[in-house]
Amino acid sequence: MQKTDIAQRLRKFVVENYLFGQEGGLKDTDSFLEKGIIDSTGVLELVAHLQESLGITVEDEELTPDNLDSISNVTSYLARKLNIPEGALPSNGTKHLVEKQS
């Protein structure tokens, strides 16, 4: 599993849950807040999704836009959080990242 896979799965989650299936040219670097995609309640949903699908705990001090405000930011945050070197993720790490939502 690579960072690009995480990004793709996150994109699917974001599009399905916040954009009602309408991707509308969403870029990986687009700010969720600035684009009006996710408000603070949406952040709660995103955090719940990450925690449930990855079995991680998102700590209070990690609830920052730097970690969670775009597909790129979340992807980088997860890579750091899961101690994954650039390039690969353990196969059990993100396998449910999107599938559990469907």
Added chain:
Amino acid sequence: MSASATAGSSLLKIDPARETERIVGGIREIVFNQLKRKGVVVGVSGGVDSSVVAYLCARALGKERVLALFTPEKDSSSDSLRLGRLVANTLGVRSMLEEISPILHGARCYERRDEAIRTLVPEYGPGYKCKIVLPNLVDANRYAIFSVVVQSPDGVTKKVRLTTEAYLGIVAATDFKQRARKMMEYYYADLLQYAVAGTPNRLEYDQGFFVKNGDGAADLKPIAHLYKSQVYQLSAYLGVPEEIQLRSPTTDTYSLEQSQEEFYFSLSLEKMDFCLYGRNHEIPAAELAPVVGLEAEQVERVYAMIDAKRKVAYYLHASPLLLDRVETL
């Protein structure tokens, strides 16, 4: 530094006599000429906003055309009713007391709220108290994620970050309170052919600090254009009892005392006032910072919070949307 920012605390100064006359004229015009109602119902909570609205309406329409309505429930502070009565008695307006706890029990408001809390704090039960709070958002660039604070009957407090399910469950259940209050206000409005006066100040109105079809519903909102500190200036001018002027703002929604800062703004209302003014007048953060006693970076964060809350408030403000214009109305 711009002239407006240099003015410091005078930024929000108003001429209370002039503003009172302007508002009083507006209330008369709206109630009598536009809405053609015989008076107004004001839900009086014992706070400064609803007190000022009651005073303004009494000046505008005459005290005999104002009904002050008290709607306490089991989590309300006893001060709310006592101070509400003080307002009505001082003004000499009629008042009615409607205890809304039975309505809320009927809607299972408390049960639903407690069930939501128990998803995170299983021991939460009879004798416990609660509130929801925001973290300090000004000192760190964090999201506005609520935590629930519970206090056991023996006084032990516990704070747990809310999940989506618990947060929405608590808010949806407690929103019954504002909607039950509004239902009672419209009962009396229908009974007396009165209009309902809403009591939001500018911060609340702009930032969506209200419940849709709850305290957000009204026929007129006579102080929605006034910053909180301007409401205080009017309260002093109008002679609102000093105890009310000095009382700390509270939401009076949860059984544990909850300040409005904890619930929504995570900043003192005075500072929030300045920041909202600065945002509205496009004062650069670096210029406003010394006026409000914050760092420029903190003001930038508050500006971003203001913008974000406005986006959320769009839905709250939206009237029912039609697919086609109905030409006859």
